Amino acid sequence: MSEAFIWGSSGFIALYFLRLNRNNFYSLALASVGLLDDILKTEDDDEKLIRVQKNTKELIMLLIKVFVLIFVCITIFLIWIYFLELILSIDLNKNDPSIIAFSIGASIPFFIPIKNSSSYSEVSQLFHKLILDNPNLGLRLLKREIKKYSSRSEKKEKFLIVSGLARSGTTSMMNALSKNQIFDSLSYSNMPFLLSPKTWAKVYRPSGKKRKERRHGDGIFVNENSNEALEEYFFKSILKDSFITSSSLVKHTLSEESYELYLRYQGLISASPKRYYLAKNNNMLLRYESLRNFNKNFIFLLLFRDPLSHAFSLYQMHNNFSSEQEKDPFIIKYMNWLVHHEFGLNHKYFNLDKSKLDGDKSTLNYWLKNWINFYRHAEKIKDENTYFICYETYCENPNFILNKILKKFNSPLVIESKPYLQRKEVKEKYSAEILNEAMIIYNKLKSKEL
Known part of the structure; x- marks a missing residue:
């Protein structure tokens, strides 16, 4: 019994020490994959060499640190055994099957809860960072998939994009359309391998049985198979964040090469000639003109909403998400990956005509200006x-x-949707002058509605 205690407690102490220092192992994993991503990056050779050399040095230092931790762990393990042998006056039988006691003791640290303010576990956060923080590696996987599967799918110039300023009903529209079984979309199940959907689908196939209300608190329930606005990571990667500034998302032009790659990417998600690619992308206005120049056939739905209720909804979401992001910073990182800057601490306005949008985001007037x-x-x-x-x-x-x-896709409505309209009373102060400016635009939009 004493021998079992010695081996079990030794295993516990050794693994608990490593668990306390787990962040060093996380950093090593991130640095290793990050170095590979740097090597794959297409840029000036001199700049690339400097960056690779710098990151290689950091990786070596982390490796040394991890080796030192392992050495210290082994030392603590041996000292603890020697100490207990002296205290308990026991000479451990080396032939004794002590591996079981050691294994049980070493397993216990992993059952001790870790305080985590995020809804994502530490391992899940690490996994997302390894994949989404390394877009060059993702693009290499994308090109591999295109090469492997492009012969099985053709480029389809007719697809459907649902867009609009956030809180205009784009999620509801996407979900209602997708129920009719002629569309294919990216879903939460594609996370975090957004650029290699075919490969990841072979590994991860969630049942999607459990549904929960999304963070917005707007009555929309989701699961792992729910469609979501995820394709923007593709544009973020191929454009190398060039349209993202510290305060805004800038209007830009897609090259023909980028457009062709976009069609190939769609083909990985919607390969059947009888089905169409569907995406919700509230950022598509940033590159709409060049996309339309290359393709006159795709369907672009642009949703709009009464400016006062729309601005009030954005104002509420901004306050809610800002509070959530203060408690859980990983939400900001997650939204930054997906270029979701509609509201919250990472909010960025749309720079569509080189004009600057100023104002206090904690006021309704700012969100009315944002609408305009x-x-x-x-x-x-x-x-x-x-x-x-x-x-x-x-x-x-x-x-x-x-x-x-x-009807634009020669398809009947198979699954109907229930009418829904819940108006919230706006009690916040706002400028009647700004609202009047917004209403002029709203009335012009109304005259064009489908």
Whole structure:
């Protein structure tokens, strides 16, 4: 019994010590994959060499640190055994099957709860960082998948993008359309391997049985198989964050090469010639003009909403998410990966015409200005196959709108949606002058609605 205690307690102390220093192992993993990502990066050779040399030195230092930790762990283990042998006056039988006692003791530290303010576990956070913080590695995997699967799918120039300023009903629209089984979309199950959906689908196939309300608290329930606005990570990666500044998302032009790669990427998600690619992307206005120049056939749905209720919803979400992000900083990192800057501590406005959007984000006036900034530019679009959809009209008669959209794809409405419209009383102060400016734009949009 005493021998079992010695081996068991030794295993516990050794592994508990390593667990207390687990962040060093996390850092080593991140640095290793980060170095590989740097090697794959396409840039000037001199700059690349300097960065690789610097990161190699950091990696070597982390390796040394980890080796020292392992050495200290072994030393503590041996000292503890020697100490207990002296105290208990026991000469351990080396032939004794003590591995069981050691294994049990070494397992106990992993059952001790770790304080974690995030809804994501430490391992899950590490996994996401390893993949999403290394876009060059992701792009290499994307090109590998395209090479492997491109012969099985053709480029389809007809696809559907649901867009609009956040809180305009884009998620509801995407979900309602996807129920009709002619569309394929990215879903939470594709996380975090967003650029290699085929490969990851072979490994991860969630059941999707458990549903929970999303963080927005808006009555929309999701699970691992729910569609989500995830394709923006593709543009973030191929454009190397060039359109993302410290305060705004900047309008930009897609190259023909990037457009062709986008179609190939869609083909990995929607390969069947009888189905269409569907994405919700509230940032698509940033590159809409160049995308439309390359493709006149894709369907672009642009949702809009009564400016006061829309701005109030954004204002509420901003306050809610800011509070959540203060408690859990990983939410900010997660939203930054997906280029979700609609509200919260990482909010960035749309820089669509080189104008700056100033103001206090804790006021309703700022969000009214944000509405004007977005829809002033959107209202000017007059292209065929671009359709403006009023949120209020859609909520009152969703099946009427859905039928009109599905006719563009020669498909009937299979699953109907229930009408929904819940207006919240706006008690916050706002400028009547700013609202009047917004209403002028809103009325122009109403005159164009589908």
